[in-house]
Amino acid sequence: MTAERIAAPAPTREQQVLDRIERARRRKAVVREERITLAHGAGGKATQTLVEGLFVEAFRNPRLAPLDDGAILPATGDRLVLTTDSYVVSPLFFPGGDIGDLAVNGTVNDLAVSGARPRYLSAGFILEEGFPVPDLARIVASMAAAARRAGVEVVTGDTKVVQRGKADGCYINTAGVGLLDRPHTYTATAVRPGDAVLVSGPIGEHGVTIMLARGELDIEADVASDTAPLHELVATLLDTAPGVRLMRDATRGGVATILNEVARAAGVAVVVDDAAVPVRPAVNGACEMLGIDPLYVACEGRFVAVVDGDEAEAALAALRGHPLGEGAALIGRIGADPPGLVLLKTAFGGTRIVDTLVGDPLPRIC
Amino acid sequence: MTAERIAAPAPTREQQVLDRIERARRRKAVVREERITLAHGAGGKATQTLVEGLFVEAFRNPRLAPLDDGAILPATGDRLVLTTDSYVVSPLFFPGGDIGDLAVNGTVNDLAVSGARPRYLSAGFILEEGFPVPDLARIVASMAAAARRAGVEVVTGDTKVVQRGKADGCYINTAGVGLLDRPHTYTATAVRPGDAVLVSGPIGEHGVTIMLARGELDIEADVASDTAPLHELVATLLDTAPGVRLMRDATRGGVATILNEVARAAGVAVVVDDAAVPVRPAVNGACEMLGIDPLYVACEGRFVAVVDGDEAEAALAALRGHPLGEGAALIGRIGADPPGLVLLKTAFGGTRIVDTLVGDPLPRIC
Structure with missing residues (x-):
């Protein structure tokens, strides 16, 4: 009964969104493919069509700015920026850094170039069963060091583990909140x-x-x-x-x-x-x-x-x-x-x- | 040269954090395992030891509350809550819902039980090469519908694609920002x-x-x-x-x-x-x-x-x-x-x- 009550209003709205996506698809000829390719995550044209044709169509609201890295959030007189990125770099460790400082710096930088003062990060880990704990410790230590350098605090987090073969060691999502002290926005x-x-x-x-x-x-x-x-x-x-x-x-x-x-x-x-x-x-x-x-x-x-x-x-x-x-x-x-x-x-x-x-x-x- | 300059201050801080983790490990006998197991992501004891022994030790700051779902963020007079969760549910579609509405409702609920009014979400997707676009459209539509029901806006996002065999179709991270209108905190x-x-x-x-x-x-x-x-x-x-x-x-x-x-x-x-x-x-x-x-x-x-x-x-x-x-x-x-x-x-x-x-x-x- 609970399920019926919850599910009942959904299809209408979902169908509206699916229809909107389909109309956008026909109108703008975006996301022609039936299956996701690596190009959809590469940041180029395919990513752009995916974002514009699917996510923007689905989520559209005045604050959703697909070309900007962060979202400007009015908060009773103050303005915040919220941003997010998932990190799936391979290899996890490389000359000059690792997935940990990358996940902090990348999100800090998205806030910074929005004109915001980076302040708070969340961190969500998706770990593969069997991933070495010492490697995770290195990554986490690297994140902590990077956070300190950047003047931000990791204030909340989440950990999921998936079966062997369902990830590639460690994926990290960071979301960031920054404060907009300056009157300008940069677009x-x-x-x-x-x-x-x-x-x-x-x-x-x-x-x-x-x-x-x-x-x-x-x-x-x-x-x-x-x-x-x-x-x-x-x-x-x-x-x-x-x-x-x-x-x-x-x-x-x-x-x-x-x-x-x-x-x-x-x-x-x-x-x-x-x-x-x-x-x-x-x-x-x-x-x-x-x-x-x-x-x-x-x-x-x-x-x-x-x-x-x-x-x-x-x-x-x-x-x-x-x-x-x-x-x-x-x-x-x-x-x-x-x-x-x-x-x-x-x-x-x-x-x-x-x-x-x-x-x-x-x-x-x- | 850039790499040297950037890398130089890191080891000290990283080593400090690693030492802290090691001390905590010896003191509290947490995270004995050398490798991540499925139990580390199950929300029980192993998760708790991982969080307390590793993440809290690494990230420790006054606002990091490992037992609470969200972080309370003072913002020049106002208070915000930031929370995050990654969703890796299998199967992606199930009676009563799918990974999309789950990813919205789960983060909305983390904000709500913190006493906050849920307002803004970020969404980070990790997609497996070959994942069907129509399935993604269904998921995104379901998210949009859930966001509307919950009165929140998805204001920023990110998409990564990994090779076939490095994920399981679709993983989603959502981070959420809520406004704390009430004077209380619930701990x-x-x-x-x-x-x-x-x-x-x-x-x-x-x-x-x-x-x-x-x-x-x-x-x-x-x-x-x-x-x-x-x-x-x-x-x-x-x-x-x-x-x-x-x-x-x-x-x-x-x-x-x-x-x-x-x-x-x-x-x-x-x-x-x-x-x-x-x-x-x-x-x-x-x-x-x-x-x-x-x-x-x-x-x-x-x-x-x-x-x-x-x-x-x-x-x-x-x-x-x-x-x-x-x-x-x-x-x-x-x-x-x-x-x-x-x-x-x-x-x-x-x-x-x-x-x-x-x-x-x-x-x-x-």
């Missing part, structure tokens, strides 16, 4: 022609590190993950440059994916100077051997900022004055034409379109 | 002798439903999950009975595990009248065939409340006046002796100790 639609595009440091280190750490490739390179908490660097930038339009940490899909989202959301052209994009030689070398473009490779301690063009030099100097931003660079400008596209000016005077990531060349990097 | 340490113990309805329906839905047992029973949002029922109770000490939703580990936590935390005896515990005949029959005690079987739409003994009848009437509480019952009393134990008075006049769940008779019920 892609604020970007306009004449703005400058900055990155806070050399790109692609995390993604290349993970690929090489898997040991499946016969490539050796002196690289380590750039995983780091960006809240101080972001605060330094915001204190210097009130004309910051948007910040985004360059994780899955890399810098190229962020710039494409900016171009589309603001209806502008993003023109990137290839020679100005900071990439360390070891990362460049590995990318060349692997046949991938560093612009698509994930960072876990770098962000892209679009700032008022008049403030570009001051913003750059501010970033470079902080240890985590000393490799910052001005990599491009926002133009009016062609709207919605990212163009790369190459060293040889050519120009090519940098599209959103398609498929999944780098599964489970975070 | 086990407030419980005292003379208080009354209530359950909001018949127990064990969710757990039995899941076990039977797996189809591995040759048992048929007319049962459905009791998954439901409890925020209104909780509000009804709190409006009536200002002497509510503690509320807990009876999920993994069941009513028995909650009562043991209360007995230990408050240093009291919990005396339960077996004949007063509401269990539907179909659940009772299935439990008898399976050789398990309904007191250990999970509910997803029931909670335990400990209230001032003088308010017991009023509280019971308030619960029974709400559709989700019409099967509520007064099942026991708090005594002074023996402290830390849960005693069950049987129909035959005997008394036996009801211990915390050991091992994991029911893996992946939520």
Whole structure:
């Protein structure tokens, strides 16, 4: 009887949502596939269609902002940011970090680039039966250390264990709550022609590190993950440059994916100077051997900022004055034409379109 | 160089935490195992030792309350609750619900029994390559419907996909933020002798439903999950009975595990009248065939409340006046002796100790 009473009102609402998803599917031709592929989790086009065609259609509400990393939450006069990420990186331990500090820094960074002061984290673990406890202890200790560095507290958590063969050692979800002290919000639609595009440091280190750490490739390179908490660097930038339009940490899909989202959301052209994009030689070398473009490779301690063009030099100097931003660079400008596209000016005077990531060349990097 | 700079301060702090965990391990003899077992995720003793010996030691801070479901967050005058749960139920669809409404209701209920008004949810999906999109659509629609019923908004999310064989179709994490409008907080340490113990309805329906839905047992029973949002029922109770000490939703580990936590935390005896515990005949029959005690079987739409003994009848009437509480019952009393134990008075006049769940008779019920 209880079940009947509870189940009765559900189908109507569920059916409405399913109908809405189906209408969106026909209208926008999204999520054509019948089955989930690795590309749906890669942060590129397939992820975007999945999010827009399914989750946004289902959950739509004024505060659900699919292009922003966190949700702004009014709370009787104060504003909060809530964000979440699950971490499924493989291997769990890699040069420069592990899944633990990644899970803290990643969520801290989502809060920071939303303009919020990161404060509280939740942590949900999905563990595979047989996972070594010492490894879990290492991961948890790494999380605690990262939380301390980032000035956040892990205030609640959950642990599930699944049977052998139903996970891959350890998955972690962190949700984060941050406080919005500043009056501004930072969104892609604020970007306009004449703005400058900055990155806070050399790109692609995390993604290349993970690929090489898997040991499946016969490539050796002196690289380590750039995983780091960006809240101080972001605060330094915001204190210097009130004309910051948007910040985004360059994780899955890399810098190229962020710039494409900016171009589309603001209806502008993003023109990137290839020679100005900071990439360390070891990362460049590995990318060349692997046949991938560093612009698509994930960072876990770098962000892209679009700032008022008049403030570009001051913003750059501010970033470079902080240890985590000393490799910052001005990599491009926002133009009016062609709207919605990212163009790369190459060293040889050519120009090519940098599209959103398609498929999944780098599964489970975070 | 970046990696060196970032990694350098970490080992010290990490080592401190590892040392702390090791000291706790020697002192309290917790987490003896070298490897994670299914019991670590079952909500019983092994989970408790894992949480206390590892996570609490690592993350310890004033707001980390391992026995409470949510964390109370002061926010410049207002108070918030943040909570999280990952859902790994198998099968994903079962009579009375699915992983989607379970993931919403479970987190809503954690907020509600903390005394908070549930407001915002995050949703993190870990999907297995090859998972059918229509199934995902059903799950998401079910979440949306459940969110609407519970008056919450899913305001942010994340999607990861792992390779075939590295998950089991779909895992979901939800984190929830609730607003604490009431001045009270509800904790086990407030419980005292003379208080009354209530359950909001018949127990064990969710757990039995899941076990039977797996189809591995040759048992048929007319049962459905009791998954439901409890925020209104909780509000009804709190409006009536200002002497509510503690509320807990009876999920993994069941009513028995909650009562043991209360007995230990408050240093009291919990005396339960077996004949007063509401269990539907179909659940009772299935439990008898399976050789398990309904007191250990999970509910997803029931909670335990400990209230001032003088308010017991009023509280019971308030619960029974709400559709989700019409099967509520007064099942026991708090005594002074023996402290830390849960005693069950049987129909035959005997008394036996009801211990915390050991091992994991029911893996992946939520």
